[in-house]
Amino acid sequence: MVFLEGGFSSPRNDAFPAGLRVLVVDDDPTWLKILEKMLKKCTYEVTTCGLARDALSLLRERKDGYDIVISDVNMPDMDGFKLLEHVGLEMDLPVIKSTSDKLYLCKNITVMSVDGETSRVMKGVQHGACDYLLKPIRMKELRNIWQHVFRKKIHEVRDIESLEGIENIQLTRSGCDLFDDGYFLGGDDATSGRKRKDADNKHEDRDLTDPSTKKARVVWTVDLHQKFVRAVNQIGFDKVGPKKILDLMNVPWLTRENVASHLQKYRLYLSRLQKESDIKNSFIGMKHTDPPSKDSTASFGLHKPMNTMPDDVLNGTYSFSMSNSLAQSIDLKGQADRNGITSVPMTEPKGALSKDISDSHKTQSSQMSFDHSLGSVDSGVSFASFGSTNPSPYSWTDIPEIQFKQEYEPFQPENGFNQLQLPEPFMIEKEVNRSRTEVKPLLDEYRSNLVEHLSPADLVDLFPVQSKNQTLKNQVFNPISATKSSMKTKDISQNSLAYSEFAQRNLNAAGIGVPLASSSEDLQICWLQGDGYPMNFALQDFECLDYNNPALIAETPFYLFGAPRFDHEHLLDPTEHFAIDQGLFV
DNA sequence: TGGACAATAT
């Protein structure tokens, strides 16, 4: 763990890999040169060696002089495997083999069967090779080799006692790489949990740098997305950029490209939602005979969905996330005050909330306290960070103020929300592999129930149910924030809308959200996120803000997440729209 | 087949 912190996690991985001591062994001088250059580009400390024997000598001289060895398989003086054997027996080093043929990844051995070279790979693996590189070797592959070292270190930390058994370590390494990598790499983001496993495994593949197989795709788990959203919020809508987000997210294995891609998707999503909302608004406006324009802008409530992070809570990150949310809320408030727009993203403190959830009173109290804290903080905090954003046309974070209200009633009055069981879907979803079919029905059912209770008005799109397994699985209910505001600029309003829609959609995906049409122009949305905890489900209530009254808005607690919303029945306004958001992302 | 998604290319 210590190692992790110091070396990798914190400042992006850049720091650690630099200076990695690499010993390259290849009888082909040309390749040696090439590799040397490439490795140096990676900021590694490179030592080259044309003979396996010499390499062995070097290694013996300084057992701790190198962090990793990259060796060719075919060498005149000594078979690469032999070298591997020696290294494995005599020292504790990760060894990567490179061949002129194909590259194989230990992990993918199973897949290798198709390949004629399987035996070779197997051999390498048996001898303790931690990776196989194929020539020509790409920079990317070399850039990732440090991960082997990292992995090994982790193992060392883990099995401190068994350090002496090199072989054992190596075996462990090859056998458990996936798990370990995932666990550690993913874990450092603090939200490791059961759900991460899948993602982790994928990451591992990536780590191995396996050229032969496709890269594992990054799965934007709920918590990952939450981090993303938080980062976006912190940065400010107008200022966001993949790089900044990446830095804020502080997830070691994530690349800028990953973030860029996700950001792209996120934006598309928002825009799509916006369009939808616009349409909806216009529709509503027609119904009400209100001018569409009005509806589209001022009347629309924007909200920003925040995701809660169950994992965080579990891990004890809770406090962290909380603080963030508070900060965000505050910031938003500030903005709202200034701009007239408020959004409140909340993350739900799951741990705390969950406990309280059972007890409605508690919940309420917690909410109250929460609100107060916000208020106090609000006053005390400077919006500097956001300040910059304020001027900007908009920021995701800004999104509009949101007000939520929830209608609990519709749900199961008798149970009380505490007990409210989440729609089964959630539960089910948790299990990753559940079949969708199974889930869907449940969702539908759930929906229908909701609908019944909900105001008829605009349920329209309520649950598109895109239910994706993933989504549902990790869902956590988040509260949501309701935003409402009149947007200064069109863009803003759009974004806001988009945002809300985005959230909404998520909800829908989750199968939980139910947007209601509000009689009023403002749209209220409630988001729920399910993280799989039953307790989470509770809906939250949001108070309805008086859009017209800035002061009110400012004071209003935006959010509340975890709080089970039931308590606030009074707050609920049946007429309002609300949507529940699950975690967005999916 | 189409859409969502993430990777990759530009």
Added chain:
DNA sequence: AATATTGTCC
């Protein structure tokens, strides 16, 4: 860095 395109997967 931002955006466009591609390749997968379901």
